[in-house]
Amino acid sequence: MFQYTLVIAIFTLLISPILVFVLGKWNEHVAKWTAFLAVLTSAIFALLTIGDVLYLGAYTDTLGGFTLDLGAKALSINFILVADSLSLPIAGAIYVLALAVIMYSFGYMKEQKNLGLYYALLVLYVAGMIGVVFAGDLAYFYVFWELMLIPSYFIIANWGSKPNSVKIAFKYFIFTHVGAMAILIGIGGLWAFSDFGITGGALTMAGFALSSSVASSTIRLLTLLFIVGFSVKMAIFPLHTWLPDTHGEAPTPISAILSGVMIQTAAYAVLRICTDIIGIDGMGGWMRWVLIGFAVFTMIYGGVMAIAQKDTKRLFAYSSISQMGYIFFGLATFTAYGAIGSMFHIISHSLAKGSLFMVAGILMTQVGHHKGREIKKLGGLGLKMPITAIVATVAALSLAGTPPLAGFMSEWIIFSGGLAANDTLGIIAVIFAILSTALTATYVLLFLKDVFLGPVKEEYKDVKDPSPYMWIPLVTMAILSFVIGIFPKSALIFITNYVAPLFTGGS
């Protein structure tokens, strides 16, 4: 219907940071609203593809490319952006959280310095994530993947909690970058083993085919490279240690984005590359059980660690690790239900975890930057800040998989994916997986109990709800959580259309 809408959406995000930065030198209020409007404009342009996605299946923008002639094998890279029924809902989740976070930053960051640069980097960060999701070419996928890393590194180093922020940001950078290296090698391998008759040396994702003569062990190895690379971002045990540090020390709006959507882009990429392009040869067989084992262990481990936390942000960070276990579990089962549930869980988790991090941030601004993080020192705030308490309850329950909230709808689909394999091992895995929802319920409710319930402490008598800039995004996300939970079709109509055909052949 339209043309170049995705190109406009991406380039708005790529170019506007310059404007935001320059305006920030002059007036920070103008800069922050420019950032907000830039993301909003981009979101609207991306949304214009919805008609094509629903009725034609996908919407594609191509903006030139180049070919390196390497003798017998050509390497051609094209700037292709694709919105299909998978990338659009995920991008939607990113846009919602990004807009929420920018608006939330209006209140949260207002005492910080150099805000023009902050908002510019934030928009660039969003550009990276949106680019990863819409990229239709593996090379550009990698470019955006790294673009995601750099601005977030600078934000964490600059505005994170002192004095550790530089060290933590470095840890974050090294970890994710090592992961990215594995991915880059994997992409190279894909190119080397591709069926040149079909792809002609191009790295375009749509229609990518591996040569039929490739040994199955090679395919396994390629998959393993990708899985390890993405596992770093997903923080699957034992590659998770960067996450609690980073999410704990990053400025809260960035923690919300990190936990809410960034680490999930890796899960999206696993489905895109490992499940879709490489397929059953890579992830089937014993590999599935190994991956399921890691996934289940990660969810329980993350949950147990979360119970041990005394700091709100680290608590939610470990909870994110646990939740990534769910998402990875759904993908690892290699069934339609599992994959659908995982992608759905990206959306519901982004709403829930984003809200919870922002609640933690509200506690920090309203109670005190250090006191507001220590769970044991809080208490009885429910009557003092009712809006925050209600929003926190909704998000916490959604995280714990309580119907009719979005979290439940995605979780049960993931679990039935584990059972769809019709295997005793699958049943055992699912029992453990569902058991970890009880762990989730325990730590979120303990958080609610220790922070919002109980008698009001004398020192917190004057604590109030924050300014509307900080609670409007939260309330919106809580309402979305309800709407998606009650009408799961709204998300499934997209996701299922993409995922179901992947599995009609094999399992």
Place this chain on the structure above:
Amino acid sequence: MLLESAAIMNWAIPFAGALITPIIGFIAGKLKEGSQTQKVLRIIRNWMAVFTSFVAFLFTMLLVVDVFNGQGGEAFVTNWFWNIGDKPFAAGFGVLVDPLTVLIASFASGIGTLIMIYGINYMKDDKHLDRYWFLMQMFIGGMIFLVMSNNFLQSFVGWEIVGFCSYALIGYFFDKKGPQDPKEFTIKEETEGDYNAHAGFKAFITTRIGDVMLLTGILIIFAVAGTFRYTELLSDLTWLSDLHDKKILVLTAVLIFGGPIGKSAQFPLQFWLPEAMAGPTTVSALIHAAAMVKAGIFMVVRTYPMFYLGLHDLHIENLQYYFLIVAAVGGFTALMSATMGTSATELKKVLAFSTVSQLGYMFMGLGVGGLIEPVGGVMDYNGYFAGSFHMLSHAIFKALLFLSAGAVIHAVHTKYIDEMGGLRKDMPKVFWPMLIGGLSLSGVVPLGGFFSKESIFGACWHLGEEGNNAGWIFFAVAAVAAALTFFYTIRFLGHTFGGKKTEHVEKAEKEQGGHLHKTSPLLWVPLVILAVGTIVIGFLAPVVELFMSKNDWFAAATNFTVEAFHIDYAHFFGHTFGFSPPTFWITIGILLTGCLPAYFLFVRKQWDTKEILKKSKIVNGIYTFFHRRWYMNHAIYWCLRKFKVFAEWLYENFDLKVIDRSNYIIASGTMKSGEVFRKTHTGILSVNFLYMLLGAIILIAVLLFIPF
């Protein structure tokens, strides 16, 4: 058409009321404090809750008529999720109208209405009533939604709504103090119920463990059968044989039963319910009588025909273990909590233990019923009916008991039965209803409790007569528990209303100006209605039985029929109940065994109970054991504390010191090895030449040994 909309309306209207409540409350809060408009708005808000529950009740009554006319069935079946290819994805959304759903919906909304009326006066001094009315309506709506659903998944949604509402309502007075360390809870047995936020948390997490099992069971069935719908699951039972072939049928059935174990507070997850009365009394009444705990019974009754047919039609013998487990868990819980009831010191706690015990009876009836062979293609209805009917009569008398207990506590400002006494003359409008409720609880002729409990006895007896010795055991358990029930009923009634006024009561009288406040009509009218219901329901038993048999979709789905009963009392007493003379006389004997000692101890006060406890070590030991709830609560807290310690230990010693540390070791190792290797780059030509020569030799050696 009427039927269809009524089946939606009876849960949608309480939900709508719940959503409007905070809006009205918000507007009222913005008005000038104490203004006339504000008062009117708040009155509207309060009475709206009564109104919505009553409308739900009326709609349910329409459904009762429909079911009697044989017009039950599914309605509004739509696709809730999206399709996978051309295969319908998972669950539809719809309602199912049949005797069971309508039975529960009618008492949930009917008793709910009375509780709402009672709550208007009972809660009138509270500051946060928006939350209260929102949650109460949500609770009733959720309960009706749960039972009206036509599939497992939708029921589970209602199941969790009910769970959340109970969490929030038990912890309603959440700003009360609460210790941070679980260790403190069990130091003094009485204190735990004071910490509202903690009690709600305990309820939610404990029932969550059951929910985990239930959800697993549901999803296993879904994975095998490909549907969540009750009607489809019953009409095509191949999934049972499929599960049996995989050797996980009993496991699945028990997992499904795990949900009811948590929700209906059965052993080993029974320990949350006694603390659940930390919230307002109206909430306790709602949880114990009309909603929440009845959801567990509902789930077992709902799945009962499936497993029953699996056992007796498909002859999957393993399923008898499922029914045995249900009956055994129920029987053990009935007995255990009855003993705890005899030693509890708080009025509401005694009632809470009695709820757990009575729920155990229901499960026992259902489990025993499942073991009874069908006769000539007619499904034996004994246990099925016994369990459902006891659920109904229990709902009525337990609501009555809790609401009367609330009125007593409201008047004398204490919850300990030791501190009450001599209230019979002062509170006749509470005494007589509570007496009726208590007698019905103990199963005294001719109140509702007698008939329903007798039908469970009958089922056990019937099983024994069939030659299954388990029947006799269950009969004995039921008998002992019944004796204990009568014992503790007389105990709390005697302590509360009998004897002389205690110092505490006299003090309360003085504070209220010489005599206790008059009980408001909003409090006692619901009590009288419930008391009348308790008396009447026993005589209506055959009508209820006829009603329960009007299960058309069930008859259509299976080659079993439900015996068509007539309202025929001779038949009813003779055959259906297995109400042969021996059980009747045994029952009377049992009741006297329980009643007489209690009468002399607590009403006549022949002997001083405190003296007995002081003198006899054995009695004291037993008393403490029961009073400490068989030390199970302590054991749970011990485990939880150890688990928290373990989690913290694991975090410090494994996550930080091993995993995270290893990353730094790798990092510093890389740095160090770089420094070590840097030393090999000496820049001295002769040394470099030596290395080159060494390398060449190794290369040649390798090339020689590799076969090309």
